[in-house]
Amino acid sequence: MEVTEGGVTVEVEGARDGASEGRADEVFYNPEMELNRDVTVAVLxxxxxxxxRAETYLDAMAASGVRAARAAAEGYDATAADVDDDAVALAGRNLAPYxxxxxxxxxxxxxxxGFFDVVDVDPYGSPMPFAxxxxxxxxNLLCVTATDTAPLCGAHFDSGVRRYDTVPRNTEYHPEMGxxxxxGALVRRAASRDKAAVPICSHVSRHYARTYLELEANATDATATLEELGFVHHCEDCLERDHEFGRLPDVPEDCPHCGSNRVLTAGPIWLGPVADAGFTERVADEVTDDMGEAARARSMLQTVAAELDTPTHYDQHRLCKQWTRPAVxxxxxxxxxxEAGFAASHAHYSGTAFKSDATVAEMREATAELG
Ligand SMILES: C[S@@+](CC[C@H](N)C(=O)[O-])C[C@H]1O[C@@H](n2cnc3c(N)ncnc32)[C@H](O)[C@@H]1O
Incomplete structure (x- = not known):
């Protein structure tokens, strides 16, 4: 069957009501990822x-070639690569008009x-075997999707440790942790090759994390990116969390806020900004109405651009439950x-999530009159 995304028409197999990876003999095409591809085009x-100078684009795991065809339609010199022969045949047909x-x-x-200016790594599961x-x-630009959300956010702890060479923790801020x-893992992998990797746009959903890393071949800059890594300490009782930059964690024995000994430490993880606000605003401006997910893409990107850089988020419903008061x-x-003087923003991955530099105790007091 044929599908049209953002003005590009391609032939796909089995895209009726979800991902086609269910059938082993079909080339993968996931209509659920149209938002992800719309954002990719806006980023490009x-x-x-x-x-x-960025002219060449590689989708290193191209499947139907839809993403590469959309890049080609934008004027990039696009290559679609895949190990699967059926995928390559289909991608070849789909790329031909563009x-x-x-x-x-x-x-x-x-x-x-060899080199490509822009590389997309969009595998099944973790991208780390390709990192x-x-x-x-x-x-110049490395675009990466990871769909192994359980290892990433610490829900599958051992595979998270193995894949990402860090300690992920299963907290209520899954999207941010993942x-x-x-x-953090990609930045360290880049630094091992004396390259600085800086995230200029990122977004997360329940099913995947996606990041766009600008690369610079410079050992000093690569060392500087490592300064943006560190640790998060999370109290499972009072829900306060603290973070510290650095190479070795200063793990608290007890929570400095409530004295509980149920403190989890995660890291090393990336504590710096996950997006460049100015660039992400420009990406939002590049979303056009011919994209199937234009409204969602614009709104998500505008929220990402305005989001605080704090490495964790809070869920208002979770806090209000803890405080035994209704959510607002x-x-x-x-x-x-x-109004109480704290920095605060929405978070793009959940309607009930927000970010703030206030402590949980300060939030409780600042919002006590609501509801
Ligand atoms: C999630 S799909 C890619 C989807 C595609 N990028 C898109 O936007 O629709 C993953 C693809 O990776 C391919 N693949 C798996 N291992 C690979 C490898 N080592 N090198 C290249 N492609 C690989 C699979 O054949 C599959 O087509």
Whole structure:
């Protein structure tokens, strides 16, 4: 069957009501990822203005080639690579009207052979088996999706430790934990090759984390990115959390806020900004109405651009349950925090999540009159 995304028409297999990865003989196409691809196109448009030398684009795991075809339609010199021969044949047909080529290659081999300006790594599950090659073979912008959300956020602790070489913790701020575990691991992998990787746009959903890392081949800058890594200490009783930058954690024995001994430490994870606000606003401006998920993409990107950099978020419903008081509207809650003098913002991955520099005790007091 044919599908049209953002003005690009491609042939796909079995995309009736969800991902086609359920059938082993079908080339993967996931209509649920259209938002992810719409954002990719908007990022590619904004990035072409930021870095005029960026011309070549590789989807290193292309499947149907839809993402590469959309990049080609934007004027990028696009390559769709995949190990699967059916995928390569389909991607070749899909790319033909827009230019670009399809290659049957293993991503790790291809990326160790030469450079592409922009590289997309969009595997099943974790991108880490491809991270080293991706860092080696990317000149400017590395776009990465991870769908293994359980290991990333510490719900599958051992596989999270193995894959991401860190200690992920299963907290109520899953999306933030997962994204920061992913970015932290990629930044360290880039630094091992004397490359600085800086996230310029990122977003998370229940099913995946996605980040866009700008790479710079400079050992001093690479060391500087490592300064943005550190640890989060989380109290399971009073829900307070603290973070510290650095290479070794100063793990508190008891919670400094309530004295509980149920304190979890996560890290090293990325504690710096997950997006460049100005760039992300430009990405939001590049979303066009011919995109199937235009409204969601714009609204999500605007929220990302305005989001605080704090490495954890809170869920208002979870806090209100703890405080035995009814939850209120998020705008009202965030406004009350700001009126009390704290920084506060919405979070893009959940309607009940917010970010603030206030402690839990300060939030409780600042919002006591609501509801
Ligand atoms: C999630 S799909 C890619 C979806 C595609 N990027 C899109 O936007 O629709 C993952 C693809 O990775 C391919 N793949 C798995 N291992 C690979 C490898 N080592 N090198 C290249 N492709 C690989 C699979 O054949 C599959 O088509």
């Amino acid at each position: 448009r904004a990035y072409a203005e930021r870095e005029s 230019g670009g080529e399809a290659l049957q290659r293993d991503a790790n081999a291809l990326l160790h052979e 080293d090659a991706a860092v080696a073979g990317t000149r 994204l920061r575990v992913l970015i 509207g998020m705008d009202e809650f965030v406004a009350a925090l700001r």
